[in-house]
Amino acid sequence: MEQWIGAVAVVTGASAGIGESIAIELVKKGLKVVGLARRIDRLNKLKEDLKNESGEFHPIKCDMTIEEDILAAFQWTRNNLSGVNLLVNNAGTLRNTSLTEGKTSDWKTVIDLNLLGLCIATREAVKIMTEKNIAGLIIHINSVAGHYPISSMASQINVYGATKYGVTNLAETLRLELAAKKSNIRVTSLSPGYVKTEILEAAGFGTMKGTDETFKDAPTLEPLDISNAILYLMSTPPSVNVTELTIRPTRETF
Numbered sequence: 001m002e003q004w005i006g007a008v009a010v011v012t013g014a015s016a017g018i019g020e021s022i023a024i025e026l027v028k029k030g031l032k033v034v035g036l037a038r039r040i041d042r043l044n045k046l047k048e049d050l051k052n053e054s055g056e057f058h059p060i061k062c063d064m065t066i067e068e069d070i071l072a073a074f075q076w077t078r079n080n081l082s083g084v085n086l087l088v089n090n091a092g093t094l095r096n097t098s099l100t101e102g103k104t105s106d107w108k109t110v111i112d113l114n115l116l117g118l119c120i121a122t123r124e125a126v127k128i129m130t131e132k133n134i135a136g137l138i139i140h141i142n143s144v145a146g147h148y149p150i151s152s153m154a155s156q157i158n159v160y161g162a163t164k165y166g167v168t169n170l171a172e173t174l175r176l177e178l179a180a181k182k183s184n185i186r187v188t189s190l191s192p193g194y195v196k197t198e199i200l201e202a203a204g205f206g207t208m209k210g211t212d213e214t215f216k217d218a219p220t221l222e223p224l225d226i227s228n229a230i231l232y233l234m235s236t237p238p239s240v241n242v243t244e245l246t247i248r249p250t251r252e253t254f
């Protein structure tokens, strides 16, 4: 991991859950982490909490559904840091609604964030990596819902699964596009099962262990389990590209 000390990571959705945990572990490993999210107060608190660690945390307020915000965040990174060595496309959401009755605006929020925001961030990171001749690593936080329909949530998950199936395809298409360009940038799709975070509350499901039967007694991963997987991916040599990594809690039933 020594080669990552002082390297630059951009982590989207760094204010909560999986992204926050990834940012913390990367700063502890000595990376300079640019953390993007809308809730700047949370990012600023994280910066304060991490001030005695070996790396750095740079908070940037960024709505990943607004292209100008994403471009400004990467411009700041280009102007103030040495490049981008690692991009973790983590920001993602779902909405508790259905395909038969849901609002178009809810579907659009999920599609804009989970697909378009990820694509724009990826394009900007690849530009910087290529300009600076960095053999970088791009990790898309996907989901088991990007590989199988979650039947127990069928009436609530609407476009989320389609966006995550899209992420599965985007990771592989990006890998092939980079390989065709003889680029050494590596691409990984990391697909968690159920992780204990704020995602269901943010989606309008109530509390994580609340009313929804699917999740009431479901085993969960901790965000740290996913951060540790990121550290594993970073520990692999530049000649190794783990293209898909699926991590479930033991006894997951969907």
Ligand SMILES: NC(=O)c1ccc[n+]([C@@H]2O[C@H](COP(=O)([O-])OP(=O)(O)OC[C@H]3O[C@@H](n4cnc5c(N)ncnc54)[C@H](OP(=O)(O)O)[C@@H]3O)[C@@H](O)[C@H]2O)c1
Binding pocket: 012, 013, 014, 015, 016, 017, 018, 019, 020, 036, 037, 038, 039, 040, 062, 063, 064, 065, 089, 090, 091, 092, 093, 113, 141, 142, 143, 144, 191, 192, 193, 194, 195, 196, 197, 198, 199, 200, 202
């Ligand atoms: N939790 C699970 O069970 C699970 C399972 C599989 C995959 N995943 C995936 O893991 C990723 C992280 O989810 P999580 O569980 O950690 O969720 P979370 O606790 O709800 O955190 C989501 C993060 O995304 C950010 N975000 C949401 N909308 C945003 C926007 N418009 N612009 C910028 N940032 C935005 C949030 O920050 P702000 O609100 O401050 O902007 C927050 O930092 C997602 O891609 C999710 O699909 C989660």
